[in-house]
Amino acid sequence: MGMTITEKILAAHCGRKAVEPGEFIMANVDFCMGNDITAPIAIKELEKYGLGVWDRERIALVPSHYVPAKDVKSAEMVKIMREYARKNGITHFFEIGQAGIDHILLPQKGLTVPGEVVIGADSHSCTYGGLGLFSTGVGSTDLAAVMATGRIWLKVPETIRFVYLGKPSGWVSAKDMILQVIGMCGVEGANYMAMEHVGEAIDALSVDSRLTLCNMAIEAGAKSGICAADSTAVEYVKARSKKTWTVYQGDPDAKVARTVEVDVAKLEPLVACHPLPDKVKTVREMGEMRVDQVFIGSCTNGRLEDLRVAAAILKGRKVSPNLRCIVIPATPEVMKGALKEGLIEIFMDAGATVNTSTCGPCLGGHTGVLAAGEKCVSTSNRNFVGRMGDPRSEVYLVSPAVAAATAVRGHVAHPDDVAGPYETVMGGK
Amino acid sequence: MAKVHRFGDNVDTDQIIPAKYLVTTDAAELAKGCMEPIDPDFPKKVHQGDVIVAGRNFGCGSSREHAPLAIKGCGVACVVAKSFARIYLRNSINIGLPALECPEAAEALEGGEEVTVDPAAGTITLKGGATFKARPLPEFVMGIVAAGGLMPFVKAQVARKGAGS
Numbered sequence: 001m002g003m004t005i006t007e008k009i010l011a012a013h014c015g016r017k018a019v020e021p022g023e024f025i026m027a028n029v030d031f032c033m034g035n036d037i038t039a040p041i042a043i044k045e046l047e048k049y050g051l052g053v054w055d056r057e058r059i060a061l062v063p064s065h066y067v068p069a070k071d072v073k074s075a076e077m078v079k080i081m082r083e084y085a086r087k088n089g090i091t092h093f094f095e096i097g098q099a100g101i102d103h104i105l106l107p108q109k110g111l112t113v114p115g116e117v118v119i120g121a122d123s124h125s126c127t128y129g130g131l132g133l134f135s136t137g138v139g140s141t142d143l144a145a146v147m148a149t150g151r152i153w154l155k156v157p158e159t160i161r162f163v164y165l166g167k168p169s170g171w172v173s174a175k176d177m178i179l180q181v182i183g184m185c186g187v188e189g190a191n192y193m194a195m196e197h198v199g200e201a202i203d204a205l206s207v208d209s210r211l212t213l214c215n216m217a218i219e220a221g222a223k224s225g226i227c228a229a230d231s232t233a234v235e236y237v238k239a240r241s242k243k244t245w246t247v248y249q250g251d252p253d254a255k256v257a258r259t260v261e262v263d264v265a266k267l268e269p270l271v272a273c274h275p276l277p278d279k280v281k282t283v284r285e286m287g288e289m290r291v292d293q294v295f296i297g298s299c300t301n302g303r304l305e306d307l308r309v310a311a312a313i314l315k316g317r318k319v320s321p322n323l324r325c326i327v328i329p330a331t332p333e334v335m336k337g338a339l340k341e342g343l344i345e346i347f348m349d350a351g352a353t354v355n356t357s358t359c360g361p362c363l364g365g366h367t368g369v370l371a372a373g374e375k376c377v378s379t380s381n382r383n384f385v386g387r388m389g390d391p392r393s394e395v396y397l398v399s400p401a402v403a404a405a406t407a408v409r410g411h412v413a414h415p416d417d418v419a420g421p422y423e424t425v426m427g428g429k
Numbered sequence: 430m431a432k433v434h435r436f437g438d439n440v441d442t443d444q445i446i447p448a449k450y451l452v453t454t455d456a457a458e459l460a461k462g463c464m465e466p467i468d469p470d471f472p473k474k475v476h477q478g479d480v481i482v483a484g485r486n487f488g489c490g491s492s493r494e495h496a497p498l499a500i501k502g503c504g505v506a507c508v509v510a511k512s513f514a515r516i517y518l519r520n521s522i523n524i525g526l527p528a529l530e531c532p533e534a535a536e537a538l539e540g541g542e543e544v545t546v547d548p549a550a551g552t553i554t555l556k557g558g559a560t561f562k563a564r565p566l567p568e569f570v571m572g573i574v575a576a577g578g579l580m581p582f583v584k585a586q587v588a589r590k591g592a593g594s
Binding site for chain 1: 439441443444447448449451452453454465466467485486489490491492493494495498512514515516519520523524567569573578579580581583584586587
């Protein structure tokens with residue numbers, strides 16, 4: 001019996017020829033990450049138990065959520081990380097100015113490469129699977145154990161395979177593909193499983209889009225998401241990484257829990273409605289819902305590719321006077337790219353505000369928190385009750401194209417209706 | 430006897446402890462915001478040793494360990510649910526807060542009942558009534574529970590390795 005790509009990577013990381021779903025293994029970890037929410041608890045645990053670090057070059061500490069510090073308490077959290085990094089010589093501590101949203105920063109810096117096992121103390125650590133590696137989110141104590149030993153206990157997940165047939169039309173993006181999948185599975189439909197994405201539509205996606213696709217695996221309850229590395233992925237890491245990598249392919253006869261076919265050609269721009277990521281409707285089904293805020297950013301859609309699409313729709317247009325639009329480039333690299341390409345000017349001319357890199361509004365943290373009764377159309381990944389602010393506020397998850405079209409119209413809008421066909425605006429796919 | 434506090438399906442970590450409380454690592458401090466979006470009075474209602482009973486997919490969403498820490502900080506002795514989200518379950522076990530998967534108990538208990546819970550045996554007994562048996566945790570995971578959480582487990586591992594070399 002063959003193995004899936006996930007089983008092959010995990011077997012290689014516990015010194016075995018083969019592993020099977022359901023087995024408990026102690027896996028060797030290649031790289032781990034903690035942020036300003038999760039790392040301070042891990043550091044406290046390590047110090048409490050008198051444990052040192054396993055490898056100071058294979059730990060990233062990324063201030064990402066409450067940065068620049070929003071108040072005294074959040075400044076204290078980053079201070080704990082900074083002082084710990086200095087004391088222990090942690091190579092990859094990112095100071096404000098170099099930091100940004102953890103899950104966009106690490107692949108950009110070449111710190112996550114194909115074939116690895118990466119553990120991140122943040123639920124969206126499944127993002128890195130877009131580069132053909134096993135990656136999952138854990139809590140702080142699990143991170144502490146990895147920082148101390150370089151190992152983690154894992155149950156080998158079953159695989160649920162998504163086969164994407166056809167090519168996406170018009171403004172349909174990787175975000176719509178993953179919203180469709182979560183709508184099909186439900187918020188616990190892939191619980192504990194690896195979501196494997198295959199098919200011609202995946203082969204045609206950029207690395208940025210694959211990272212978007214894998215980012216939301218956790219929203220279906222999955223342990224991980226993965227797209228096998230191909231020449232697109234290898235080109236990406238070649239340009240960015242000094243690490244060595246291994247390209248794994250699943251065996252054709254590998255057993256999977258189930259296979260789900262997604263007809264990409266039939267997809268339309270989608271919206272995941274308040275208060276669950278699986279409450280998916282098409283933009284056309286939304287009617288003219290009033291919107292108070294549009295947020296373009298987050299670890300799901302805060303990359304340059306996302307900002308290009310949003311800017312193409314906002315160019316020469318104005319943000320509706322009925323709402324405010326917040327744009328947050330995810331990292332300094334994205335910000336510099338957006339400046340160079342003139343995107344920041346387009347956003348500002350349209351009347352949007354552009355903020356420094358942070359997770360901020362996505363988790364109702366800062367720089368865009370919602371008041372009672374407000375509705376936000378957001379390119380982020382979660383819309384549970386109170387996610388972006390007051391428990392009576394609502395969040396609707398969309399692609400950057402739908403977010404930008406909504407910002408112009410003042411209600412949820414199809415990009416076709418605001419800017420015209422994708423091919424005319426963006427010049428083909 | 431412990432009192433049952435009942436919650437529904439898909440209670441995510443943003444509801445267990447909203448992000449605005451994530452600027453501390455102190456369980457007693459976190460307890461003040463526990464379950465705020467669903468029931469702002471929960472920290473006042475709950476007493477030492479009480480039990481949370483919930484529906485499916487308890488603890489879905491973010492990886493914040495502050496969620497089980499806040500629950501533990503409230504004095505809750507154990508969470509019983511139809512099912513748990515993966516990261517929450519790991520976190521809960523890692524910090525030594527028992528999590529019992531027991532759909533039958535979650536179906537039968539409506540909140541306000543008095544129960545006795547034995548996390549080691551995996552039993553939930555209704556006062557003067559039925560006893561429910563939770564799904565047993567895998568043996569490997571029971572080793573972490575027996576050690577008192579992940580860090581004592583890891584500390585012992587590191588000590589053994591050190592002694593051997």
